[in-house]
Amino acid sequence: MSHLQSPQVVNPDTMRSVLGRFASGVTVVTGLVNDQPLGMTIQSFLSLSLEPPLVLISVARTSSTWPLLRLQGQFAVNILGETQAGVASSFGRRQGKTFDGVPWRPGPATGSPVLKNAVAWIEAEIWQTYDGGDHEIAVARVLDLGTEDYESSPLLFYRSGFTALAHTDAAARTRAHCNKDA
Secondary structure, eight states: OOOOOOOOOOOHHHHHHTTTTSSEEEEEEEETTEOOOOEEOOOOOEEETTTTEEEEEEETTTOSSSHHHHHHHHHEEEOOTTTHHHHHHHHHHHSSSSSTOEEEEETTOOOEEEHHHHHHHEEEEEEEEEEEETTEEEEEEEEEEEEEEEOOOOOEEEETTEEOOSSHHHHHHHHHHHTTTT
C-alpha cells in the first residue's frame, strides 16, 4: 500500500518564487533566418553530455523567435558576461530590433551570431526536441564552441533580477577551499 497522497496542485507564483532562489546563468540564443539575425534570452541552458557533445535549452512555447530558429535546425548559445544585463533585457523583449547596437560576428560552424563580450559561445544543431509542458526542450549537438579574450564573470539571474558573482574575500576563500581537492 502506498503512503503517497494525491498530488497537490502547485501554485505557479509559489513555484516561481521558490525556484527563483536557484541562480542560473543568462544566455542569448541566436540564429540566422533569411540572412537576418534573430535572438532570444533564455536561462534554461545546460551541458548535457560530453560523448556525444550535447547541450540542452528550454524555450517557452509563447516565444515567437524559437519556431523560426527551430526551423533552421541550428543556433548559437551566447553565455553573457556580468556587464551584459542590458543585452539580456533587450533580447528578452517579445518584439523590437534586438540586435540594434549589439556587435556580433558570424560563428564559424553555422554563421549564427556570436555576441561580442559574451563569456563563451556554443554553436549547435538540433538533435531532438521534447515536450516540456509550457516549454519545448531542445537537445542539440555541439558543432563548435569557444571563449572570447574578454575576461568577465558570467551574468546571473537570481530572484527575478540580474546579478553577478561576488568578488569578496569570503568568495575567494570558498573557491580556494572547493578547489584544493580538485
